[in-house]
Amino acid sequence: xxxxxxxxxxxxxxxxxxxxxxxxxxxxxxxxxxxxxxxxxxxxxxxxxxxxxxxxxxxxxxxxxxxxxxxxxxxxxxxxxxxxxxxxxxxxxxxxxxxxxxxxxxxxxxxxxxx
Amino acid sequence: xxxxxxxxxxxxxxxxxxxxxxxxxxxxxxxxxxxxxxxxxxxxxxxxxxxxxxxxxxxxxxxxxxxxxxxxxxxxxxxxxxxxxxxxxxxxxxxxxxxxxxxxxxxxxxxxxxxx
Numbered sequence: 001x002x003x004x005x006x007x008x009x010x011x012x013x014x015x016x017x018x019x020x021x022x023x024x025x026x027x028x029x030x031x032x033x034x035x036x037x038x039x040x041x042x043x044x045x046x047x048x049x050x051x052x053x054x055x056x057x058x059x060x061x062x063x064x065x066x067x068x069x070x071x072x073x074x075x076x077x078x079x080x081x082x083x084x085x086x087x088x089x090x091x092x093x094x095x096x097x098x099x100x101x102x103x104x105x106x107x108x109x110x111x112x113x114x115x
Numbered sequence: 116x117x118x119x120x121x122x123x124x125x126x127x128x129x130x131x132x133x134x135x136x137x138x139x140x141x142x143x144x145x146x147x148x149x150x151x152x153x154x155x156x157x158x159x160x161x162x163x164x165x166x167x168x169x170x171x172x173x174x175x176x177x178x179x180x181x182x183x184x185x186x187x188x189x190x191x192x193x194x195x196x197x198x199x200x201x202x203x204x205x206x207x208x209x210x211x212x213x214x215x216x217x218x219x220x221x222x223x224x225x226x227x228x229x230x231x
Contacts, residue, residue: 033218045205045222091158095218101146101209102171103160103220 002027004094006106013082020067021077021109023092029053033095034068034075035103040088048090051075079111087113090106117142119223121206127229136226139210140187146170148188148220149181152203158214161204164189193228201230 013019025034037046051059051092058066061107063083065077079086092106128134140147148171149161160173164183181191187208193200194220204227207220 031203037222039218042224043203044224047219047221050219056146084184094218100170100180101147101148101163101165101218101220102173103158104160105150107157 002029002094002096004092004104004106005048006090006092006109008109008110009107010110012112012114013079013109015082015084017082018079018080019082021079021090021092021110021111023075023077023106025073025075025092025094027096029072029098030097031097033097034066034067035093036064036066036075036077036104037093037110038086038088039091041083045091049077053075054078083111084113084115085109088115118210119206119221121204121223121226123226125227125229127231128196130196130198131229132196133192134196135190135192136204136206136228137186138206138208138223139190140189140206141221144210144221145187146209146211147183147187148207148209149189149191150205150207151175152195152205152225153201154170154191161189161191196230198230201228203227 032053034051049061063080080085095106146165147164150158161172167183178194183189203225207222207224
């Protein structure tokens with residue numbers, strides 16, 4: 001089974017600064033999807049950004065961008081100009097092409113934004 | 116467009132009882148997945164239904180079951196509840212395809228189950 005590892009249980013960042021959250025995964029597949037989800041204290045999970053493995057270009061969504069290193073099986077999330085509303089639990093997730101719609105999630109990184 | 120709706124939001128049960136949770140997906144989404152979220156284990160996949168058929172199943176005991184109706188609404192049932200079943204149960208819906216929004220899970224707010 002695929003595994004997703006988030007090695008940083010907690011991170012903090014000053015407001016307006018940049019922070020990078022790490023994620024690595026283990027797979028033997030060549031085609032898959034990677035995601036970052038955000039779960040604020042109100043607990044509704046929200047999609048932040050997604051990346052298709054066949055695309056070499058890193059995905060970007062406004063202040064959120066990823067650094068996708070396929071060979072290294074690394075998928076980090078960079079949050080620029082951090083805002084108080086970015087405080088949340090962030091989950092990295094992997095979706096296999098071979099197991100249909102089953103997602104594998106990391107254990108999460110709790111991000112604190114310091115005013 | 117309405118989001119994914121889960122009911123009930125909170126419930127308290129005692130050991131040995133059974134519970135049924137409901138999930139209404141986004142209109143047009145035919146895939147519904149269920150996840151169990153606990154502080155120690157993170158999000159663990161329970162099962163996925165597509166067009167009323169269970170397509171994938173996670174590594175949970177047979178006490179956990181689910182079903183999907185013709186309108187794509189889904190229910191999950193846990194029988195003979197144990198203390199360890201206390202968790203946030205998340206439902207997510209999605210649709211297949213090649214568009215940018217396809218194959219993305221949209222989550223509900225969850226059902227918080229406490230087993231005493």
